[in-house]
Amino acid sequence: MNQFWQLSSALALITLFAPHVQAQNFGPRSWKSYVPGDGRAVSAASKSAVDEAPLAEEDLPPIVAGNARARTIQTSAVKPGAMPRAQHELTSYYDDNDNNTIPPAPADFTGKQDDGSTQYYDPAASQPFDPGIATMGDIGCATACDACQLNDGCGDVCCCCPTRNFARIEYLMWWGRGRALPPLVTTSFDGTDMAEAGVLGLFSTTILYGNNDIGTDWRSGGRLTLGHQLDAEGAWTAVGRFYGLGDSTDSYHAESATGSPILARPFFNALLLQQDALLVAFPGVSTDGVIDIQSRSSMLGADAFVRHAWAGSDCWQVDLLGGYQFSRLDDSLEIRNSELVLLDPQAIFPPNTTISMRDYFRTKNEFHGGVLGLAADFYRGPWTLSLLGKMAIGNQRQSVTIEGGTLIAPEVGPAVQSPNGLLARSTNIGQYSRDVFTFVPEANFTLAYQQNNWTFTMGYSFLYWNDVAWAGDQIDTRVNLSNPVIGDQVPAFAFRDTDFWLQGISFGVEFNF
Structure with missing residues (x-):
């Protein structure tokens, strides 16, 4: 009995002091x-x-x-x-x-x-x-x-305060598909017959400029990206980007003070139905011949879209995005030539007549469209791998301007001007435009390293346009030299387009605030 009371007392004490x-x-x-x-x-x-x-x-x-x-x-x-x-x-x-x-x-x-x-x-x-x-x-x-x-x-990172805005600036090193040019300047061996000098397809003729793609070198540019979180949870974010590349230029210059070497501008003679050439420098006929060609292309773009968090975990996230995209691709090609005519075999120009000629082609491609896509981020410590894929679909306004002109200045008497060049003549001179359905896909891969509120990035981008009009493609090398025109109305204008792509790497810095 005493043992029972001792055990009961112990249990009571344990129960009483258990919380303590x-x-x-x-x-x-x-x-x-x-x-x-x-x-x-x-x-x-x-x-x-x-x-x-x-x-x-x-x-x-x-x-x-x-x-x-x-x-x-x-x-x-x-x-x-x-x-x-x-x-x-x-x-x-x-x-x-x-x-x-x-x-x-x-x-x-x-x-x-x-x-x-x-x-x-x-x-x-x-x-x-x-x-x-x-x-x-x-x-x-x-x-x-x-x-x-x-x-x-997902690895160790610096713990920072939540941010709702970011700004990123990037240096771009991009290159793209070249722009095609027809043969524009030719030469021939000294001693070549005048009727064959510079004519395409002959053994004695060499193409000096054209018949290739230009603008394939890399170009410098920049891209600015701004973002703002629309809600406290971070599910919605507005993003705006503006990017541009430096002009892609290509030039050619040739001159012949004595007529040697021979300089010529090739074309297809619509009256003779055969290849022909305009002589700019030929011994005993034309001296002081000069040919200058300038090509320039520019590119800029912008887009604005909203990202919405779709799926993810601690280490990754996938967003849906939708918005608006704009881009503009411009291109121009100018061909100038001048010569001093000593003797015109056809007796059209008096001796010592200076002839200056100009052909000018310019195109603009302005795109406006809607964009849909996906963005994914993968986190590992201070490192983030970001993937962006989107497709823009919309309208592209294509505009073409063609100008020509010739100045004939005899040694004696007033100069005479004509609206005709060689490849830009009354049959194709003017301004033209059209609207075409265009799609512009884009892919981006970015590796980022975060240090406090600063992030350093390196990435790769690829953009594609399915329908672009370039200046060189608008040239019709068929020429009817009759004035007024008798026979075929050439050179003629018709929209000619091709696809185009840009790709390259980028280096940037971002600040989160």
Whole structure:
């Protein structure tokens, strides 16, 4: 009986002081804390337990994270449109004996006491578990970025405050498909018969310029990208880009003071139905012959779209995007030649007559359309691999301008002007335009390294247009020299187009704010 009363007394004492024994926590104890939207801390065995806890959030002390160990608090300066790479959680471990933190307990967290109460606490009342790991700091983000290195499951990164805007500037090194030119300048061996000099298809004729593609060299350019997060959750982001390339130029110059070497401009004679050539320099006939050719192409574009977070996890995210795209591709080709006629075998021009001629072709391709696409980001520590693929579909306005002219200045008497050049004549001179359905796909790959609120990027881009009009393609090399024109109305104008692509690498810097 005495043993029974002794056992009963011991059980009663244990029952009476059990809460205090638990509070002393002689062994490792841990609570997992979840931070609601208002910054208060709730602790329990699981988030569901917190959700089921009867305590109201206003009854909980505000979290002061001065000495708590942050595990998945904001792990990077989240770009606008990028979902946070981890939920806002806080994990701390405390020894209630001396108020010092101790190593983590096993994964079986205990958040409710045996009496059913839910534990909550003020993390600032404890020392940090690992002094080598910086604390969360001021949640108000007084500084641009903490110097901490935390692991969110995707590698270590600097933990920064959330950002809602970013600006990126990039240097572009791009190159594209060349622009075709017909044969424009020829020469022949000295001693070649005048009727055969410079004529295409003959053994004695060499093409000096043309009959190839120009504009294949790389070009420098720039791209500016601006972004703004539209909502607090980061699910919607507006992005605008503007990009342009330096002009692609190509030039050719040839001169012959004495007529040797022979210089000529080839064409197809529509009256004779055979290849022919306009002599610019030929011994004893034309001297001081000069041919100058200038080609210039420019490119610029812009787009504006909205990105919406579609799927993702801590380490990756895929967005849908839609918006508007603009691009403009311009091209021009100018051919000038002059000569001093010593002797005209056809007796059309008196001796010592100076003849200057000009042909000018210019095209514009202006695209407006809607764009749809996908964007994906893959995170690993401070590194991010970004993929962008989109398709723009819309209308492209193509415009062509053709101008010509000839100035004939005899040694004696007034000069005479004509609107006809050689390849630009009354039959094709003018301004023309049309609208064509065009699609413009684009692909981008970007590797980024983040350091605090700065990000450094290197990438590759590819763009394609299925329908582009270039200046050289608008040249009709068939020429009817009769004036007024008798017979075929050539050269004639007809829209001629081709596809075009651009690709290249980029180097940039981005600031998140």
